Amino acid sequence: xxxxxxxxxxxxxxxxxxxxxxxxxxxxxxxxxxxxxxxxxxxxxxxxxxxxxxxxxxxxxxxxxxxxxxxxxxxxxxxxxxxxxxxxxxxxxxxxxxxxxxxxxxxxxxxxxxxxxxxxxxxxxxxxxxxxxxxxxxxxxxxxxxxxxxxxxxxxxxxxxxxxxxxxxxxxxxxxxxxxxxxxxxxxxxxxxxxxxxxxxxxxxxxxxxxxxxxxxxxxxxxxxxxxxxxxxxxxxxxxxxxxxxxxxxxxxxxxxxxxxxxxxxxxxxxxxxxxxxxxxxxxxxxxxxxxxxxxxxxxxxxxxxxxxxxxxxxxxxxxxxxxxxxxxxxxxxxxxxxxxxxxxxxxxxxxxxxxxxxxxxxxxxxxxxxxxxxxxxxxxxxxxxxxxxxxxxxxxxxxxxxxxxxxxxxxxxxxxxxxxxxxxxxxxxxxxxxxxxxxxxxxxxxxxxxxxxxxxxxxxxxxxxxxxxxxxxxxxxxxxxxxxxx
Numbered sequence: 001x002x003x004x005x006x007x008x009x010x011x012x013x014x015x016x017x018x019x020x021x022x023x024x025x026x027x028x029x030x031x032x033x034x035x036x037x038x039x040x041x042x043x044x045x046x047x048x049x050x051x052x053x054x055x056x057x058x059x060x061x062x063x064x065x066x067x068x069x070x071x072x073x074x075x076x077x078x079x080x081x082x083x084x085x086x087x088x089x090x091x092x093x094x095x096x097x098x099x100x101x102x103x104x105x106x107x108x109x110x111x112x113x114x115x116x117x118x119x120x121x122x123x124x125x126x127x128x129x130x131x132x133x134x135x136x137x138x139x140x141x142x143x144x145x146x147x148x149x150x151x152x153x154x155x156x157x158x159x160x161x162x163x164x165x166x167x168x169x170x171x172x173x174x175x176x177x178x179x180x181x182x183x184x185x186x187x188x189x190x191x192x193x194x195x196x197x198x199x200x201x202x203x204x205x206x207x208x209x210x211x212x213x214x215x216x217x218x219x220x221x222x223x224x225x226x227x228x229x230x231x232x233x234x235x236x237x238x239x240x241x242x243x244x245x246x247x248x249x250x251x252x253x254x255x256x257x258x259x260x261x262x263x264x265x266x267x268x269x270x271x272x273x274x275x276x277x278x279x280x281x282x283x284x285x286x287x288x289x290x291x292x293x294x295x296x297x298x299x300x301x302x303x304x305x306x307x308x309x310x311x312x313x314x315x316x317x318x319x320x321x322x323x324x325x326x327x328x329x330x331x332x333x334x335x336x337x338x339x340x341x342x343x344x345x346x347x348x349x350x351x352x353x354x355x356x357x358x359x360x361x362x363x364x365x366x367x368x369x370x371x372x373x374x375x376x377x378x379x380x381x382x383x384x385x386x387x388x389x390x391x392x393x394x395x396x397x398x399x400x401x402x403x404x405x406x407x408x409x410x411x412x413x414x415x416x417x418x419x420x421x422x423x424x425x426x427x428x429x430x431x432x433x434x435x436x437x438x439x440x441x442x443x444x445x446x447x448x449x450x451x452x453x454x455x456x457x458x459x460x461x462x463x464x465x466x467x468x469x470x471x472x473x474x475x476x477x478x479x480x481x482x483x484x485x486x487x
Contacts, residue, residue: 072356076354076356077105079353079354079355080104080105080106080107080350080353080354081105081106081107081108082107082108083106083107083108083183083184083353084108084110084181084182084183084184085101085106085108085109085110085182085183085184085185085186085349086109086110086111086112086179086182086184086185086186087101087109087110087111087112087186087188088111088112088113088168088185088186088187088188088189088194088198089112089113089187089188089189089190090111090112090113090115090125090127090137090138090141090188091113091115091121091125091137091188091190091333092121092124092125092188092226092333092335092338093188093224093225093226093338093341093342094111094113094137094141094188095125095126095127095128095141095338096188096338096339096341096342096343097186097188097224097342097345097346098111098127098141098142098145098161099127099145099342100342100343100345100346101159101346101349102145102148102149102159103149104346104350106159107158107159107160108160109145109159109160109161109162110161110162110163110164110182111138111141111142111161111162111163111164112138112164112165112166112168112174113136113137113138113141113163113164113165114165114166114167115136115137116134116135116136116137116294117132117133117134117135117136117137117140118133118294118328119133120324120328120330121137123335124333124334124335124338125137126335127140127141127144127145128140128141128144134294136163136165138163138164138165139163139165141161141163142161142162142163143163145159145161146159146160146161167194168189168194168197168198169193169194169197169466169467171466171470176201176204176205176470179198179201179202179205179219180205180217180219182219183219183353184219184220184222184349184352184353185198185202185219185220185221185222186222186224186345186346186349187221187222187223187224187225188224188342188345189223189225190331192248192251193421193467193468195223195244196244196245196248196468196469197467197468197469197470198221199221199223199236199238199243199244199245199391200245200391200468200469200470200471201470202219202221202236202238203238203239203243203391203392204470204471205217205218205219205238206218206238206239206240207239208239214239214240218237218238218239218240219238220235220236220237220238220349220352221235221236221238221244222234222235222236222345222348222349222352223236223244224341224342224344224345225341226331226333226334226337226338226341227331227332227333228332228333228334228337228369229334229337229367229368229369230337230365230366230367230368230369231337231338231340231341231365231366231368232341232363232364232365232366233341233344233345233348233360233363233364234247234362234363234364234383235348235352235359235360235361235362235363236362238392239392241361241362241385242362242383242384242385242386242389242392243385243389243391243392244391245386245389245390245391245392245419246383246384246385246386246389246391246392246393247363247383247386248419259278262274262275262278262279263275263279266309266310266313266315267315268315268317269306269310269315269316269317269318269319269322270322270326271315272306272307272309272310272313272315272318273302273303273306273318273322273323273326273327274326275306275309276302276303276305276306276309277291277302277326277327280302280305280309281301281302281305291327293324293327293328299320299323299324299327300320302323302327303318303319303320303323306318306323334368336368337366337368340366340368341366344364344366348360360380361380361382362382362383363380363381363382363383364378364379364380364381365378365379365380365381366378390418390419390473391469395471395473395474396460396473396474396475396476397417397418397473397474397475397476398475398476398478399412399415399417399418399475399476399477399478400478400479404449404450404451404455404477404479405449405450405451406449407449407450408446408447408448408449408450409426409434409435409445409446409447409448409449409450409453410446410447412450412461412463412475412477413426413435413446413463418463418473418475420463420465420468420469420473421465421467421468422465422467423435423463423464423465424436424437424438424464424465424466424467425437425438425462425463425464425466425472426461426462426463426464427461427462427463427464427472428453428455428459428461429459429460431454434453450477455477456477457477457478457479458476458477458478459476459477460474460475460476460477461474461475461477462474462475463475
């Protein structure tokens, strides 16, 4: 079942169920989104129909209010109160999301963040104060919201925010089962890898059956992102709509600077800062390891060395603020953009949980600096699923190569067609793990050829990159006698 058929479907039973649930008593209508998506495939199939099905592209005028089939009532209230929501990221976007969730009537909210509060966060991450610097963001953000809006603080909403500290990819802290408890996941992340990982986890919970229905728990993922005056919101219904991996080509490629440029021909102030960070720090403090990015002393040292190097090459523009931005990889952020995108994310979350209106299908883009900075621009785009997506469509890749006697295991797992960042293991049926980053004795295999590893034509290898995927990719090795650059 594709997106277009979902949009065009006319399912009268869905309308009847939605209508009856809105008018029923609180005791019989307190089912949450979890009850719709966690039960067998019948209910899982109903979820996308409810989200995308409307009598028309615009709300009709048949109800007591001109808002289509939706009638607010106790069912809506209980869905909002019983929905379990996870927010990933407690930065500028995450703070705004928590505020909007509290003001929208959500009750059970969890938040994950790894970072500690830095002085540079205070201009836009409004849940933090000067005395909070050095504390974990998730703890402070949760305490602030609970005190202001929670039952203990006298707030009428009675929200309860539970904080978690750690990397979302840490499977010891957050095993896959941890995420299955939630009904909605909101992403306020600042990096692509974490987005890819949580997208992979949520997609792993859903299986598409032969008849096109879905088995497992469908947990919607609403991903928000901002950079300066620009922002975006995307909705991912795992295995139904395009997942994050499907649209990975939209991401700007990571900018890298060759070390020879930094050492011999720096042209920008950023080059001088990177050289001070990578080379000069190591030379000056060989036993200390990396500098502490939260230490003003360390950051000032790097800034001073970068200024000296910039003067040597006639480069201007090295400042302490720029040094912090380069060293910490700080993404330009504007509070108003964060507020707008967070509001859009929570608005979509409310629609998903309450079924009160048609959901975004499936990407929203905002530009606050359009027309040469003279205006704003917003648009809704519909992205298609990638038929070769290894996460939501086709979990296998065929790699064709000419000569297995010279093609090494390292070359195989770094092949661009796999779209992996740092493969962590390779499993060969009958031989076990022929490479694992956790098993030092297997590292020597990376330099060995496929022939030496006894990989045969048509054999399947399971390749996992645990930094971006929770499940391995099946790589089918195909030996060919004719040149081929694609699978």
